[in-house]
Amino acid sequence: MNGEKCTATGRRESRRQDRRETIVIAASRHFLDHGYSGTTMSAIAATLGGSKGTLWSYFPSKEELFTAVIDHASTAFRAQLSEILDLSGDLPTALRCFSLKLLEKVTSPDAIALNRLVTAEAGRFPEAGRIFFDRAPWQTVVLLAEFLSGVMERGQLRRDNPVEAAQTFMHLCVSRLQQQCLLGLIPEVTAGQREREVERAVPLFLRAYAPDGAGGRLSG
Amino acid sequence: MNGEKCTATGRRESRRQDRRETIVIAASRHFLDHGYSGTTMSAIAATLGGSKGTLWSYFPSKEELFTAVIDHASTAFRAQLSEILDLSGDLPTALRCFSLKLLEKVTSPDAIALNRLVTAEAGRFPEAGRIFFDRAPWQTVVLLAEFLSGVMERGQLRRDNPVEAAQTFMHLCVSRLQQQCLLGLIPEVTAGQREREVERAVPLFLRAYAPDGAGGRLSG
DNA sequence: TAATTACCGTACCATAGAGTACGATTTTCC
DNA sequence: GGAAAATCGTACTCTATGGTACGGTAATTA
Incomplete structure (x- = not known):
């Protein structure tokens, strides 16, 4: 054939x-x-x-093995993220649920190690950064953006670029703890820390993207 | 003596x-x-x-030289940030000005390289991560938090933990482009990209931290 | 069963790089 | 001016490691 x-x-x-x-x-x-x-x-x-x-x-060569590893690890990481978005329930609940699972994945020791590895070698292996980004963070953004797009359609959130909104939400949730982990300031993240972070990020996001004229009224 | x-x-x-x-x-x-x-x-x-x-x-030893380098580079980085906060003008202007300068620093090739270096070795050199964090990002957070605290005091922003607000604002401004740089997806950031990022982040922050009952009315 | 292919074990090569040793030379101190 | 400290140049040791070579052995295919 x-x-x-x-x-x-x-x-x-x-x-x-x-x-x-x-x-x-x-x-x-x-x-x-x-x-x-x-x-x-x-x-x-x-x-x-x-x-x-x-x-x-x-x-x-070691190089080829390395890129194969990045590829494999990124794909495995993305696979875990597929079932993360649960659309049942109201918007704040869905967002809280999503971000909590996301935080769990992203702050896991393996995810941190992968992030470190890719970041560190992104200079020497440009394609490693690209492979990782396309497989892991970007997939998640796309997934969330589709969801948010529907939500905006229904008027539950202000109309805006859904991809940017998705990225904003993810960074709002993840960046703080992720930074701490990457710099080795905290050895492992506790469930309490994650919940606290979610309770900070979700309301902020809902305020920032509240429908125009909604004033201070926010569900949840 | x-x-x-x-x-x-x-x-x-x-x-x-x-x-x-x-x-x-x-x-x-x-x-x-x-x-x-x-x-x-x-x-x-x-x-x-x-x-x-x-x-x-x-x-x-190489290790000692390395930590000395991290120390020095972090301190130098922080020194550049001292004069970043210009309190003249109204709140949106001050925030835009601040975040633009911050983005310039943070996405500069040296800053990206430093971040990569510290992140990559944070496992082997725990104190390197700590030194870097204390000197560079944390100093900036403290500076901004003081400013925001005053702003909240005057009722221009909703009352909230000013340190968390500062961190939120910084991540809102910086995380997206910084991630792209760290992963080597874009070789260098243009002024246009930075401005676009600021114009996205500042209004979001102002909405999220608008005083209670302010509705959709935002200055700027 | 015969040929092929993959695999094992091990010994080996070449290079690189951290750290040392040491005598000669310059700079600083008193 | 002379002692002491710093610096220089260079050659050296020792270890780690990516990568190779090769002969013997087990699995697969035809």
């Missing part, structure tokens, strides 16, 4: 895919835990149990 | 201070440009022109 021999090349090809993913996952752990230069190919090979030759037969 | 021989130890001590600063500045360039592990002590020594022994006589 294609240039390949056949689509069902059998066990060989399938095993190769599995093995590749195993390698990427093991490598992810190392890169997330120790950063780019703190990760050694030898250590990854040791974790895998196999030999170094095998590792190099899958990824001919 | 103290444990030292004298306060005016003369040229020797003064030269030593100068030399130390020269080293830190040269090292800053390297660390900001190439990250922690991408920077080599030998390269710094080469830049300085002197010998490696001299470099080690000032900083006994």
Whole structure:
């Protein structure tokens, strides 16, 4: 059919895919835990149990393995975010629910480590930043923007660019705690901190985007 | 007087201070440009022109030099921010002026590089994150919070925790473009982008913190 | 079953870079 | 002017690590 021999090349090809993913996952752990230069190919090979030759037969260089890891981790991160937006209930409840889940994901140790990793290497690996952004934050923005667009349509929020509104809301929720985590000022975020942050951000957002002429009246 | 021989130890001590600063500045360039592990002590020594022994006589290890660099760069960064808050004019103007200058600083290549550096190494150098935060962002928050506190006092803004309000305002202004820069999605920020961002953030902030019962009436 | 392909183990290479040693030279202090 | 401290230049050690080579072995395919 294609240039390949056949689509069902059998066990060989399938095993190769599995093995590749195993390698990427093991490598992810190392890169997330120790950063780019703190990760050694030898250590990854040791974790895998196999030999170094095998590792190099899958990824001919550390760079390629790294971008594969970013790709994989970003995709995995996005997958977790799919079921985040629950449209039932009223607007403040939906926003609170959404932002709480978002905060959980974003401040998790792995997410922080991924963010650090991508940010740190964005200079050397420009495509890593792009891959991460497209897969993780941007997907979430799009999701939320669609929701907000409908809400604006129904007059529950002032009409405005829904994508910008979505970004604003996300940064309003996330930036403060995320900064603290990224700088290592707090080792781990508690549920209480997250809730407090949500209770600060959601009302602010609702005020800022209240329909014109709504005055101080805000539901929730 | 103290444990030292004298306060005016003369040229020797003064030269030593100068030399130390020269080293830190040269090292800053390297660390900001190439990250922690991408920077080599030998390269710094080469830049300085002197010998490696001299470099080690000032900083006994790469780690110590690194924290000195973070300290110095953060302090320099904060110094630039001192004259940022111009209280003349009405509230929206003051906020616009402030946020525009803040954005300029924060999205400058050096600031982005510093942020990347600190974030990346915050795991290995916990104190680096702390030093940076205390010197740079926090100082700005405190400055702005004092200003906002007065504004709230005069009833121009709704009464609320001024520190949280300051942080909210700063993240509202900065987070979007800063994220783009940190991820390497845009090489350099234009004046137009900054202005657009300010025109988005300031009205949002004013709505969110409008005095109770002020309805849709906002000055500016 | 025979050929191919993947994998293992291990030893190895080349380079880089942090940190040291040391004698010669300059600068500062008294 | 002479002692003391700082600096210089250079050569060196030691370790880490990305990447290679290669012969033997297990799995897959035809």
